[in-house]
Amino acid sequence: xxxxxxFAGPAVLPEQVKEKASQAAKSLDExxxxxxxxxxxxxxxxxxxxxxxxxxVNELLGLNYEFDILFLTGGASSQFFFVPLNILNxxxxxxxxxxxxxxxxxxKEANRYGLITELASSKDQNFNYIPKGYDIPTDLRYxxxxxxxxxxxxxxxxxxDTSVPIVCDMSSDIxxxxxxxxxxxxxxxxxxxxxxxxxxxxxxxxxxxxGKTYRDIPTMLDYNTxxxxxxxxxxxxxxxxxxxxxxxxxxxxxxxxxxxxxxxxEKATLLYNEIxxxxxxxxxxxxxxxxxxxxxxxxxxxSKEQAFLDACKEANIMGIKGHRSVGGxxxxxxxxxxxxxxxxxxxxxxxxxxxxx
Amino acid sequence: xxxxxxFAGPAVLPEQVKEKASQAAKSLDExxxxxxxxxxxxxxxxxxxxxxxxxxVNELLGLNYEFDILFLTGGASSQFFFVPLNILNxxxxxxxxxxxxxxxxxxKEANRYGLITELASSKDQNFNYIPKGYDIPTDLRYxxxxxxxxxxxxxxxxxxDTSVPIVCDMSSDIxxxxxxxxxxxxxxxxxxxxxxxxxxxxxxxxxxxxGKTYRDIPTMLDYNTxxxxxxxxxxxxxxxxxxxxxxxxxxxxxxxxxxxxxxxxEKATLLYNEIxxxxxxxxxxxxxxxxxxxxxxxxxxxSKEQAFLDACKEANIMGIKGHRSVGGxxxxxxxxxxxxxxxxxxxxxxxxxxxxx
Numbered sequence: 001x002x003x004x005x006x007f008a009g010p011a012v013l014p015e016q017v018k019e020k021a022s023q024a025a026k027s028l029d030e031x032x033x034x035x036x037x038x039x040x041x042x043x044x045x046x047x048x049x050x051x052x053x054x055x056x057v058n059e060l061l062g063l064n065y066e067f068d069i070l071f072l073t074g075g076a077s078s079q080f081f082f083v084p085l086n087i088l089n090x091x092x093x094x095x096x097x098x099x100x101x102x103x104x105x106x107x108k109e110a111n112r113y114g115l116i117t118e119l120a121s122s123k124d125q126n127f128n129y130i131p132k133g134y135d136i137p138t139d140l141r142y143x144x145x146x147x148x149x150x151x152x153x154x155x156x157x158x159x160x161d162t163s164v165p166i167v168c169d170m171s172s173d174i175x176x177x178x179x180x181x182x183x184x185x186x187x188x189x190x191x192x193x194x195x196x197x198x199x200x201x202x203x204x205x206x207x208x209x210x211g212k213t214y215r216d217i218p219t220m221l222d223y224n225t226x227x228x229x230x231x232x233x234x235x236x237x238x239x240x241x242x243x244x245x246x247x248x249x250x251x252x253x254x255x256x257x258x259x260x261x262x263x264x265x266e267k268a269t270l271l272y273n274e275i276x277x278x279x280x281x282x283x284x285x286x287x288x289x290x291x292x293x294x295x296x297x298x299x300x301x302x303s304k305e306q307a308f309l310d311a312c313k314e315a316n317i318m319g320i321k322g323h324r325s326v327g328g329x330x331x332x333x334x335x336x337x338x339x340x341x342x343x344x345x346x347x348x349x350x351x352x353x354x355x356x357x
Numbered sequence: 358x359x360x361x362x363x364f365a366g367p368a369v370l371p372e373q374v375k376e377k378a379s380q381a382a383k384s385l386d387e388x389x390x391x392x393x394x395x396x397x398x399x400x401x402x403x404x405x406x407x408x409x410x411x412x413x414v415n416e417l418l419g420l421n422y423e424f425d426i427l428f429l430t431g432g433a434s435s436q437f438f439f440v441p442l443n444i445l446n447x448x449x450x451x452x453x454x455x456x457x458x459x460x461x462x463x464x465k466e467a468n469r470y471g472l473i474t475e476l477a478s479s480k481d482q483n484f485n486y487i488p489k490g491y492d493i494p495t496d497l498r499y500x501x502x503x504x505x506x507x508x509x510x511x512x513x514x515x516x517x518d519t520s521v522p523i524v525c526d527m528s529s530d531i532x533x534x535x536x537x538x539x540x541x542x543x544x545x546x547x548x549x550x551x552x553x554x555x556x557x558x559x560x561x562x563x564x565x566x567x568g569k570t571y572r573d574i575p576t577m578l579d580y581n582t583x584x585x586x587x588x589x590x591x592x593x594x595x596x597x598x599x600x601x602x603x604x605x606x607x608x609x610x611x612x613x614x615x616x617x618x619x620x621x622x623e624k625a626t627l628l629y630n631e632i633x634x635x636x637x638x639x640x641x642x643x644x645x646x647x648x649x650x651x652x653x654x655x656x657x658x659x660s661k662e663q664a665f666l667d668a669c670k671e672a673n674i675m676g677i678k679g680h681r682s683v684g685g686x687x688x689x690x691x692x693x694x695x696x697x698x699x700x701x702x703x704x705x706x707x708x709x710x711x712x713x714x
Binding site: 038039074076080105108109112199219316318 | 359360362364365366367368369370375376378379380382383384388389390391392393394395396397398430431432433434435437438462465466469547549553554555556557573575576577578590591592593594595596597600673675676
């Protein structure tokens with residue numbers, strides 16, 4: 001019986017990616033039968049994987065090779081300080097929009113490096129909406145946004161109207177839809193949602209923006225170190241990068257992010273329609289800000305929570321329990337999740353209503 | 358035909374570890390058939406893996422649980438600044454012994470944080486020996502050593518006589534022999550030699566030594582952040598940690614580091630004996646400092662290098678080309694390398710002598 005993987009991250013990967021990743025962990029024909037886990041990162045095989053992965057990121061995100069692409073480690077959590085450390089001087093201003101746990105942490109780290117303003121926040125309503133219509137000063141070095149809030153289930157549908165360069169944490173919706181690369185100076189994302197397994201972080205840095213701060217930056221924290229060596233200054237996380245490469249190739253073969261966006265809208269519509277239709281459930285976020293990646297919902301009667309979790313378990317639905325900050329349920333429906341899994345969840349919700357409603 | 362993996366790192370892993378790692382990348386029974394690449398790091402399954410891996414490190418290194426064990430990212434290269442950032446005040450002294458490329462880099466990064474002295478160096482002879490007999494001041498916060506020098510093929514056989522706490526980069530010989538845990542404040546090692554695949558870095562921090570600097574440390578660079586959350590403050594590199602866990606368990610089942618040391622001595626003796634016996638080859642390092650992990654050697658007549666590399670290739674020997682800093686050849690003979698592989702290399706050296714000598 002098939003399992004349905006609704007984990008928020010690390011999250012579902014495409015079947016064929018897992019298949020190839022498993023084979024490569026056992027043995028690679030290209031490396032005389034050695035496993036990818038035990039080969040030099042300087043081997044021709046892996047050097048090509050790294051180069052191809054970087055090209056695919058540029059291509060699939062439509063960045064026109066105006067960015068350097070890095071595969072680093074340390075998660076998006078490390079980019080919270082990498083970004084200001086590398087591009088913000090102590091006397092320069094940056095503004096952050098606070099849409100949840102991760103942007104709150106990003107603001108905390110950035111405060112060490114420059115003049116940071118929290119321009120808007122949805123904390124007043126437990127981050128259940130995306131702030132809009134706030135004024136954006138024009139003298140900012142950058143505006144920091146979080147494109148999707150995994151925990152609270154909200155997503156930024158449209159960039160604010162500004163000429164200020166945007167820095168964006170896209171950890172939980174990168175590659176889920178087309179973006180306008182011209183608006184960004186830095187894009188970063190932990191791999192473990194739409195891209196691959198945990199263990200690598202993708203960073204896209206616009207060419208020409210570095211080298212303008214006056215700090216002495218530790219070698220490993222300097223974007224230029226890694227750009228100069230194609231993410232191979234030191235040993236990169238070979239296997240996580242390899243699995244990302246497989247996923248990127250899978251996405252390209254499927255037709256890229258435009259095709260993926262259509263699939264994601266279809267899956268999300270199916271689920272949100274049921275949340276709205278079903279008398280026992282309700283969504284937690286402003287309807288216009290609903291995430292296509294993480295659907296958060298509650299039972300009208302929360303005493304039935306365990307019963308619903310049990311019903312999900314019976315259908316082999318995994319990872320559906322909501323984050324403690326919101327409660328209830330969260331269905332993470334990333335790129336690689338099959339529509340069939342959403343249909344199964346919808347069926348369980350319908351049966352649950354029939355039985356308990 | 359079996360391949361013989363002499364790569365310097367990422368390096369050979371035990372057959373049964375690769376077998377299990379490959380299976381887990383495809384599907385885990387414990388997780389309803391999901392792959393380990395797509396499960397939450399907060400799942401009971403992985404939480405237990407992380408805890409067991411940390412316990413095994415404490416146990417196998419004989420650290421008596423006097424250390425906190427971390428699985429971080431960023432490689433040993435990141436520990437070059439993590440260590441002084443976390444434990445050295447600007448007015449405190451630390452000393453480094455420079456035994457190669459990596460200690461040179463460690464010194465460079467440490468200079469940002471305190472009063473750093475290079476106490477001894479073997480740079481005068483291209484790092485082909487380990488300095489000894491140098492004076493060690495008693496007012497040092499720590500003495501930094503590199504236990505094994507992958508590139509130059511030297512290894513520290515005995516700790517210098519001092520009561521100063523030692524910080525040690527054990528990236529390329531950790532778990533290869535017993536150590537005296539009481540001598541260390543911090544031990545760190547990239548996983549990709551004796552421990553697992555690339556993508557995680559093990560750090561052992563003596564309890565009670567943190568919180569004594571006056572710096573404001575970014576959250577992700579503070580050892581205490583990760584200690585407080587059992588290396589799960591943010592998403593850890595799940596798969597690399599899992600494969601390390603498998604390797605640690607393999608090592609324990611074999612009898613631990615004492616048994617491993619005997620095997621390593623046996624393998625290294627076999628190879629160095631042939632290097633010394635064979636009229637066509639010569640070792641590159643001081644005999645008493647020869648590494649049990651990386652044997653560097655040259656041809657007396659270097660015009661025959663390509664011919665020897667071809668002979669190795671024919672025998673499916675991989676990763677034998679020396680690092681450009683030394684030239685010639687380097688056979689990395691880590692824990693997981695079978696004695697059979699060393700025997701194969703020795704046979705090739707003998708045949709090469711018979712044909713070309």
